[in-house]
Amino acid sequence: MDIKFDKEYLSELYYKGKCSDKKYRFQPEVVRKYKQRIALLEQLVRVEQLYQYHSLNYEVLSGDKAGISSIRVDLKYRIEFIASSTPDSETLTICNILELSNHYK
Numbered sequence: 001m002d003i004k005f006d007k008e009y010l011s012e013l014y015y016k017g018k019c020s021d022k023k024y025r026f027q028p029e030v031v032r033k034y035k036q037r038i039a040l041l042e043q044l045v046r047v048e049q050l051y052q053y054h055s056l057n058y059e060v061l062s063g064d065k066a067g068i069s070s071i072r073v074d075l076k077y078r079i080e081f082i083a084s085s086t087p088d089s090e091t092l093t094i095c096n097i098l099e100l101s102n103h104y105k
Contacts, residue, residue: 001041001042001043001044001046001047001056001089001090001091001092002089002090002091002092003038003041003042003085003092003094004091004092004093004094005093005094006093006094006095006096007081007095007096008021009023009024009103010019010094010096010097011033012082013026013035013104014034014035014038015050017031017035018031019088021095026046026077026097029074030036030073030074030076030077033073033074033077034073034077034079034097037056037071037073037079038094040053041071041081041092047083047089047090047092050071053071053092054073055072057070057078058070058072059070067082068080068081068082068095069082069083070082073097075101076099076101077097077098077100078098078100079094079096079097080086080094080095080096080098081093081094081095081099082095
């Protein structure tokens with residue numbers, strides 16, 4: 001599967017393990033798991049294969065994030081992406097890595 005990055009810092013996190021913009025700092029463990037998740041996405045042929053990995057909590061989002069899918073990096077972070085397909089291949093565009101807020105506070 002082809003992987004594209006919507007923002008430069010997402011690409012830097014994957015290829016370099018850190019990003020030049022200090023605004024996007026993550027713990028080393030989060031970066032390590034982020035890289036693992038992106039590597040897994042690269043190995044897939046179809047996005048539906050994510051359903052077999054229950055720990056990733058793959059879901060298609062709704063509401064104001066309709067058309068965006070997500071998988072978990074860990075309990076605290078998730079990766080949001082847009083899946084698009086052509087007859088020849090599927091492409092995932094990584095949009096965001098964000099911290100999940102606790103809505104029970």
